[in-house]
Amino acid sequence: MTEHKPHPGSYRLTQPVFFIGFMGAGKTSISQQLAVQYGIASIDADEYLELREDRIIADIFAEDGEEVFRDIETDVLRDLAGRSPRLIGCGGGVVTKRPENAQIMRENGHVVYLQVTADEAARRIPNTDSRPMFKNLDTARKTIVERIPNYEAAAHYSINTEGRSVVDLAHEIADHLLEIGVMVKED
Numbered sequence: 001m002t003e004h005k006p007h008p009g010s011y012r013l014t015q016p017v018f019f020i021g022f023m024g025a026g027k028t029s030i031s032q033q034l035a036v037q038y039g040i041a042s043i044d045a046d047e048y049l050e051l052r053e054d055r056i057i058a059d060i061f062a063e064d065g066e067e068v069f070r071d072i073e074t075d076v077l078r079d080l081a082g083r084s085p086r087l088i089g090c091g092g093g094v095v096t097k098r099p100e101n102a103q104i105m106r107e108n109g110h111v112v113y114l115q116v117t118a119d120e121a122a123r124r125i126p127n128t129d130s131r132p133m134f135k136n137l138d139t140a141r142k143t144i145v146e147r148i149p150n151y152e153a154a155a156h157y158s159i160n161t162e163g164r165s166v167v168d169l170a171h172e173i174a175d176h177l178l179e180i181g182v183m184v185k186e187d
């Protein structure tokens, strides 16, 4: 396929788009694909968090624990939600421990839930060392089940990523965003 090419014309977002879902759902790669194709700014919330804190997430968990990480995550979310609209790939646990996170995202933007199973996620992430919450497949299967209601409650729109390519998913999500006016083509 030659669909990695940018779309002709220029596009912009009318509000931020937050991608949520379990680790390995494709939040970062799909938002990057959309960014390249439509010339829209994208940011990975975890990468931004690591730069802001000058520490990798695994070290924040190891040195300060999950609670501290979740506080920083909420702060970063609020920060990004208040900026000019962009595609935001969120961490997989963004809707789990801090109920206000879903509120921040829903009130400030459009929330897209990328569905994936733990088994498929494990196939997509061969090395889970940088993901302290993944641990192993058994734990991931349990964690995902606990999290699904939170993802569903936070989402404005859900899409199953199982067996689909990033390019294909990006197309469908772009069509959806254009249809509801969250992404618009400029004349």
Ligand code: S3P
Residues within 6 Å of the ligand: 021, 022, 023, 024, 027, 046, 057, 090, 091, 092, 093, 094, 130, 131, 132, 133
């Ligand atoms: C987490 C997912 C990670 C990262 C952190 C915690 C989680 O993000 O925020 O390790 O609790 O699911 P990705 O989903 O981008 O891997």
